[in-house]
Amino acid sequence: MPNIQTPPVYMSPPMSVSLGQTLSGQQDEALRKASVDLEASFLSEMLKSAGLGKSREGYGSGGAGEDQFSSFLIQAQAQEIANSGGIGIADAIFNALKESQK
Secondary structure, three states: OOOOOOOOOOOOOOHHHHHOHHHHHHHHHHHHHHHHHHHHHHHHHHHHHOOOOOOOOOOOOOHHHHHHHHHHHHHHHHHHHHHOOOOOHHHHHHHHHHHHOO
């Protein structure tokens, strides 16, 4: 069997090395967005547990349509709460993720 040699593979350096400070800012933005989204998901579940979005009984209830779309309303409200500062979960998550990157 002939001895076949493969040419050396040259790999480019990791993006964080070549882009330097710019990527760090992008990473911060991505970590911040992920932190806020996670807080929004948590708040959405808390709002559901608190009974927000449950159908009203009697006249004036939205029926099946209200039941189907109430989860979208709850998610939108939770996202707005998180985007406007939330309850501090996003900051704690962001800081912990930032520390783990060092």
